[in-house]
Amino acid sequence: MRSGLTVAECMAAIIMIIMPTAYLIVPTAVLDFAAQDAWISTIAATAIGGGIAAWLGWFAGRNGDGESFLNWLSGRSGRAIAFAGGLLLAFHFFSHASRALNEYISFLKVNVLPTTPNAVLIAVTVLLAMYAVGQGIVTIARICFLMMIATVGIYTATIVLLYSRMHFSYLQPIGEKSIGHIAAGAFTPVCWMSEAAIILLIAPFMAKPRQAPRAVIWGVLLVGFMMMFIVLEALMLFGPNVVKFLQYPSFELISVIQFGGFLERIDMYFIMFWMVTVFLKISLLLFGAVHCLEQTFRVRGGRQLILWAIGLLLTLDASFSWPENFEMEIEAFAKNVSLIIFNILVPFVLWLASYLKLGRGSKKAEEGRT
Amino acid sequence: MRGLGIRLPFLKRRDHSGRRNGGGGNGGGRGPGGPSLSRQLQANLNAIRRELGDSSDLTIRLIRDDSGRVLAAVVYIDGIVIFDTINQMLLSPIMERVHELSSGRSSLSAADMRALLEAGTIQLGRVRETYDLSHLIEELLTGSTIILSDGSSVAFAAATRGGEKRSVDEPSSQTVARGPKEGFTEDVQTNISLIRRRIKSPLIRVENRLLGKHTKTVTSVVYMKGIAREEVVEEIRRRLSRIEVDSILESGYVEEFIQDEVWTPFPTIQNSERPDAIAAGILEGQVAIVVDGSPFVLLAPVTFVKFFQSSEDYYQRFDIATFLRVIRMVSFFISMLLPSLYIAITTFHQEMLPTPLLISLAAQREGVPFPALIEAMLMEVTFEVLREAGVRMPRIIGPAISIVGALVLGQAAVQAGLVSAAMIIVVSFTAIANFVIPALNMAIAARLIRFAMMLLAATLGLFGIMSGVMILLIHLVSLKSFGVPYMTPLAPLKISNLKDVLVRAPWWLMKTRPSVISTEDRVRQAPGLKPGPPKDRGERGS
Structure with a gap:
């Protein structure tokens, strides 16, 4: 058996590429549209996201020999398509990493280190992500798994600590919102769930690549469960009308926790944990960008060079490309559209190309036999 | 019965390549093909003297026949052999047999000497044949006694390794309250x-x-x-x-x-x-x-978790062992992170502290002229110096240094306003936590990492600490020991091996050996060993 990622580790990587930033944005995005029926939106989103994940997993699992995705694609659809697909995916992972980094640094600036220059925070984060990428996807995914286990503990602790403050009456009236509202509420979570497309790149690193569908489906289902859990918590604690006015409702949830009279600002401990998960997300995205470029340009033995180049570019992009007064809400729609394009449409086109070429190839093979 | 024709299994023919027991060692840098031994006894003895620089501890005992002619020589280095063994098992029997064999002959042949040895003259467990000088010197230096005979280019090396050595004693490190008290020695x-x-x-x-x-x-x-x-x-x-x-x-x-x-x-x-x-x-x-x-x-x-396991864990009940193991793990993190958390919170994140505690800390630090990092560094370095002094100095002075270091110096530093009392508590607790880690090399690792963490905390607060933790995590997960992932069974996860990580499961539950280390032969106990009270037959029967 090849020594590679297990299903659980791959699943953890899927969760970690979605959840850290979705955690900040999803409650507001869903409650904005679906109010007290937001939890129904997350269930709908999980169902749709699960379907997309199943297709992505199936597509990834077709490359069962452990060959890199772009190499495999090149063999199936030709070099030009693999080259174009590689460049598009590299661009997507890079720009998404830059955006996630910017959001992360903005958050740190407001909540953790208000006086530290942005450039320092960005440089430290990028260097850390580069170190992780340098150690390989197996290392990153294994840390994701450890963090996933810790996440379960933290979520359980928040339920226990917040239970007495929850108001189940805030869930009523159930089903009041129209299907349109519920669907609009489900849109953002589905867009985030589409990030499971990274399975195309990491499936070849699995010990059994054909198990990719299992990993990605379970990953997205767990993400859906977590999203529903956060939305329900926010809803039952603050009510449907307050959440939309909170910048980071997920952290506001934690900040209301009081544990005796000797421990204050428990949210800071939670933020520390969340910081680790964002490191992992940025590392996964950086891995995606570096891996795609490496495979697209068929670089042999020059991975460190690409890693340093992309790292430097990411530092500069995150430092200078985003306006000071950048607001997530304004960009949210554009971001969702880009997620749909790069995580669903581009893989679909690549699959179609591989399918069509396969058809011709098999016809030729059959003709050759006859 | 002694007879010249009997072969004894202890006599081994020496492999000329210099390898022993399949070993591939360099044999001290002397490869095969060194100068062969001469048939002249005196030439061989001179060669040995020349190689060893005529050292005063080189002992050569000549064996003569009744007429005083030198027939053989027994060579050894004083101090690394068991002298009584040489006398009783080697010299006396050889002298006796040589006199028997050499009567009326000018010299002993290799065959005669070999026959003599095979006949059980030498009552030692291991005798090897040696053909060249470099091997002979190697044997000599490792405590063998060499028997050379005139007219033979073969020497015999008898295992007489000995000399003064420490007896088996209680280990100075890794002491346990329950369990064997034997420790390894230098032999x-x-x-x-x-x-x-x-x-x-x-x-x-x-x-x-x-x-x-x-x-x-x-x-x-x-x-x-x-x-x-x-x-x-x-x-x-x-x-x-x-x-x-x-x-x-x-x-x-x-x-x-x-x-x-x-x-x-x-x-x-x-x-x-x-x-x-x-x-x-x-x-x-x-x-x-x-x-x-x-x-x-x-x-x-x-693997990483092995460094938190103590022998005692397996001699105590599993619940006690589990509790102690959790304490050790927590101590490891305290040892690495407590001073840095103190620095980060007091420097960057004061809002995390409850107001009364914050006021108390601020009052303590009021007269301290240094920032928290310098204060912590001062105390940590002082403690490291005290610890090093404690290891090096004569044991009798130990308590005095402890009193001077811990009480006088600490108290004086607080009174002089150089450090705050809170910092003394943090550093002391960190040091005590470090001693809880059973493996000294892991405890030292935690001490080294602590300084790096303190610097990160002083520059970037909790963000710095988390960055440091992340670096450690990435490093640990990518580390391997002889091909085995260092963080197994956590990353990669091996559920069957989790019975001896944070929790030490009862013995009857640990049915198999760790799969990442051992081969397929993993079962180490029979099924159904869970103990329980015997069923009451009387009640059943009635």
Whole structure:
């Protein structure tokens, strides 16, 4: 058996590429549209996201020999398509990493280190992500798994600590919102769930690549469960009308926790944990960008060079490309559209190309036999 | 009955390649093909004297016949042999038999000498034939006694290794409240015997080799055939055979030469002074490396969690052992992170502290002229100096230094306003937590990391600490020990191996050996061993 990622580790990587930033944005995005029926939106989103994940997993699992995705694609659809697909995916992972980094640094600036220059925070984060990428996807995914286990503990602790403050009456009236509202509420979570497309790149690193569908489906289902859990918590604690006015409702949830009279600002401990998960997300995205470029340009033995180049570019992009007064809400729609394009449409086109070429190839093979 | 025609199994023909027991050592740098021995006894003796510089501890006993003619010589180095053994088992019988054989002959032939030895004249366990001078010198330096005869170009090396050595005593490190009190000594044979006394299995394999051009240190690889992974044993053999140095004085030398990763504070090879710990490791599929001159025996491969396991865990009840293990893990994190958390919170994140505590800390720090980092560094460095002094100084002065260091210096520093009382508490608790870690090498790693963490905390607060933790995590997960992932069974997850990580499961539940270390032969106990009270037959019958 090849020594590679297990299903659980791959699943953890899927969760970690979605959840850290979705955690900040999803409650507001869903409650904005679906109010007290937001939890129904997350269930709908999980169902749709699960379907997309199943297709992505199936597509990834077709490359069962452990060959890199772009190499495999090149063999199936030709070099030009693999080259174009590689460049598009590299661009997507890079720009998404830059955006996630910017959001992360903005958050740190407001909540953790208000006086530290942005450039320092960005440089430290990028260097850390580069170190992780340098150690390989197996290392990153294994840390994701450890963090996933810790996440379960933290979520359980928040339920226990917040239970007495929850108001189940805030869930009523159930089903009041129209299907349109519920669907609009489900849109953002589905867009985030589409990030499971990274399975195309990491499936070849699995010990059994054909198990990719299992990993990605379970990953997205767990993400859906977590999203529903956060939305329900926010809803039952603050009510449907307050959440939309909170910048980071997920952290506001934690900040209301009081544990005796000797421990204050428990949210800071939670933020520390969340910081680790964002490191992992940025590392996964950086891995995606570096891996795609490496495979697209068929670089042999020059991975460190690409890693340093992309790292430097990411530092500069995150430092200078985003306006000071950048607001997530304004960009949210554009971001969702880009997620749909790069995580669903581009893989679909690549699959179609591989399918069509396969058809011709098999016809030729059959003709050759006859 | 003694007869010249009887072959005895203890007599082994020496392999000319210089290898012993399959070892691939460099044999002290002298390869095969050294100068052959002469048939002239005097020439051989001169050659030995020349090689050893006519050292005063080189002892040559000449064996003469009744007419005073020199027939043979017994050569050894005083102090590294058992003198009584040479006298009783070697010299006396040889003298007696030589006189019998040489009556009326001018010299003894190699065949005569061999026949003499095979006849059981030498009542020792191991006698080897030696054909060249370099091997002869090698044997001599490792405590063998050489028997040379005139007219023969073959020498015989009898195992008479001995000399003064420390007796088996309680280990100075890794002490336990419950469990065996025996510890390894500096003698490799004693150490192997301590392991063999615990594992009386024919599967035990011992492979010796000599390391060090000048020290010719006996290094033994001990493992269980069929339980240790063959690829790990082979890798250890390969790495040991690469070592070409002039000296190996302690197992630490070997450890540095064969470890997987150079740039890491974490140990990738375990060491122990305890025979029971080493035996337990061998039984789980680990491979032991015993180095002559060191009471610390190495074990490989090793995983991170092994450094938090103590022998005592397996002698205490499982619930107590689990509690102690959790304490150790928590102590490890305290030892690494407590001062840095203090620095980060008091410097960057004061809002995390409850108001009364914040006021109290602020009042304590009011007169302190240094920032928290300098204050912490001062105290940490002072403590490290005290600790180092405690190790080096004569034991009788120890308590005095403790009083001066801990009480006088600490109290005086607070009164002088150099450090706050809170910092003294933080540093003291950190130091105590460090002592809880059972493995000294892991405790040292935590001490080193602590300083880096303090710097990160002082520059970037909690963000810095999390960055440091992340670096450690990435490093730990990517680390390997002889091909085994260091963070197993956590990353990668091996559920069947989790019974001996944070929780020490009851013995009757640990049915198999760790799968990442041992081979397919993993079952170590029969099923259904869970104890319970006997069923009351009387009640059943009624």
